[in-house]
Amino acid sequence: MNITNDLICQNLSIRDGRLYMGEHDVMALARIYGTPLYVMDEDRIRDRCRTYLDAVREAFGTQGGVYYASKACSFKQIYRIMSDMGMGIDVVSPGEIATAVKAGFDMSKACYHSNNKTDEDIRYALSMGVGVLAVDSEDELRAISTIASDMGRVQDIYLRITPGIDPHTYSAVATGKVDSKFGSAIETGQAMAITSLALTLPSINLIGYHCHVGSQVFDSEVYLATAGVMLDFIKEVKDTLSYTISRLDLGGGYGVRYTSLDPSIDIRQNILKVATFIKDKVASLGIDMPAIYFEPGRSIVADSGLTLYTVGSLKRIPGYKNYVSVDGGMTDNPRYALYSSRYTLLNLSRLTQDRDMLCSVVGRCCESGDIIQPDVYMPSTTSRGDIVACLTTGAYNYSMASNYNRVARPPVVMLRGNEHYLAVKRESWDCLHDLDV
Numbered sequence: 001m002n003i004t005n006d007l008i009c010q011n012l013s014i015r016d017g018r019l020y021m022g023e024h025d026v027m028a029l030a031r032i033y034g035t036p037l038y039v040m041d042e043d044r045i046r047d048r049c050r051t052y053l054d055a056v057r058e059a060f061g062t063q064g065g066v067y068y069a070s071k072a073c074s075f076k077q078i079y080r081i082m083s084d085m086g087m088g089i090d091v092v093s094p095g096e097i098a099t100a101v102k103a104g105f106d107m108s109k110a111c112y113h114s115n116n117k118t119d120e121d122i123r124y125a126l127s128m129g130v131g132v133l134a135v136d137s138e139d140e141l142r143a144i145s146t147i148a149s150d151m152g153r154v155q156d157i158y159l160r161i162t163p164g165i166d167p168h169t170y171s172a173v174a175t176g177k178v179d180s181k182f183g184s185a186i187e188t189g190q191a192m193a194i195t196s197l198a199l200t201l202p203s204i205n206l207i208g209y210h211c212h213v214g215s216q217v218f219d220s221e222v223y224l225a226t227a228g229v230m231l232d233f234i235k236e237v238k239d240t241l242s243y244t245i246s247r248l249d250l251g252g253g254y255g256v257r258y259t260s261l262d263p264s265i266d267i268r269q270n271i272l273k274v275a276t277f278i279k280d281k282v283a284s285l286g287i288d289m290p291a292i293y294f295e296p297g298r299s300i301v302a303d304s305g306l307t308l309y310t311v312g313s314l315k316r317i318p319g320y321k322n323y324v325s326v327d328g329g330m331t332d333n334p335r336y337a338l339y340s341s342r343y344t345l346l347n348l349s350r351l352t353q354d355r356d357m358l359c360s361v362v363g364r365c366c367e368s369g370d371i372i373q374p375d376v377y378m379p380s381t382t383s384r385g386d387i388v389a390c391l392t393t394g395a396y397n398y399s400m401a402s403n404y405n406r407v408a409r410p411p412v413v414m415l416r417g418n419e420h421y422l423a424v425k426r427e428s429w430d431c432l433h434d435l436d437v
């Protein structure tokens with residue numbers, strides 16, 4: 001097994017038998033900050049933002065934009081980076097709004113999602129000046145209208161539409177996602193009905209449609225199929241209600257490499273392909289070209305990140321299994337437990353040794369499902385004290401972390417050029433019991 005195949009992220013390299021992320025010896029970071037530790041490469045995040053922004057500008061000129069889906073990873077420094085890069089943000093809770101506000105983000109460049117915004121959430125979002133609310137249902141639409149009217153304003157909104165595309169089987173099962181908990185389906189007539197309602201409400205300004213068909217999508221045809229359905233719907237709305245939407249947000253979802261088996265996606269090529277398709281389709285339908293937005297999360301931050309752990313034990317169960325236990329687990333990375341997600345793990349203390357032992361890398365929680373990754377190869381010399389890295393953990397790891405078993409969440413260290421700095425502190429035990437009365 002050639003280790004270079006496993007350097008699945010562009011910012012990783014091996015020098016003198018040690019793993020580097022950008023200009024940083026990763027083991028040295030474990031020594032300085034301790035483990036478990038999230039490491040995130042700010043330069044890589046900026047690079048990914050630039051790729052999207054440049055591609056959208058090339059494809060759509062000023063009639064388009066990029067919102068970072070901050071559910072992928074949310075803390076103040078991330079919002080500062082997005083602000084600096086000229087990105088919009090997608091937020092899904094008052095907590096994400098509050099964090100972005102605290103970071104000084106211009107909330108007029110934020111879009112607020114969620115399939116259940118309480119009245120309090122809506123009032124808070126409006127009072128913080130959130131630019132667009134993506135409306136999930138008729139109940140929510142009426143609530144936003146009432147609250148906006150009470151506050152003496154007109155609120156820009158998107159309607160979240162379910163185009164009926166299953167990202168993994170879309171050609172065979174074109175209606176696969178109509179039963180999603182999100183949005184209003186075109187197929188059932190609910191998308192037309194909610195559009196019609198939105199146009200009657202005085203405190204609502206309907207500016208666009210939003211859709212998001214899924215995540216970890218590698219097939220570019222999915223986006224063409226989605227755009228096609230949405231543009232057909234825009235045409236239908238124009239014909240039925242004499243109303244033309246000015247924006248179409250195609251959501252996020254582009255895939256990233258978790259293992260060497262995953263392909264790598266050329267974002268620029270994908271966006272240019274979508275743009276060509278959309279322009280042709282708009283021309284053939286005879287509708288106005290909407291401004292096109294994308295909302296990537298994972299593909300902005302995932303491969304900027306890795307997580308470092310210290311090995312506590314190697315347990316061999318003869319004839320059965322080998323377990324490598326580390327000092328983190330489902331509390332800092334629940335994705336295998338939730339979705340059987342694949343990951344690449346490397347023993348950084350023995351990077352040049354043969355990976356000759358099949359094992360499961362497991363966490364420290366009282367839960368047999370606390371598995372970071374089953375069936376990976378590590379050197380059979382793996383021992384207590386070794387440092388193990390789990391790659392591609394920049395998305396949906398810190399943001400999904402929990403305190404199960406009262407395990408404190410790890411800090412986030414960010415890398416910028418030759419510098420490293422703490423972006424999120426290690427949670428202390430005081431943080432854990434501060435809310436207890």
Ligand SMILES: Cc1ncc(COP(=O)(O)O)c(C=O)c1O
Pocket residue numbers: 069072090113212214215216251252253254295296297298299
């Ligand atoms: C509405 C919406 N937009 C964007 C995203 C981001 O998706 P991804 O991180 O796969 O790019 C999600 C993910 O769930 C989403 O629900």
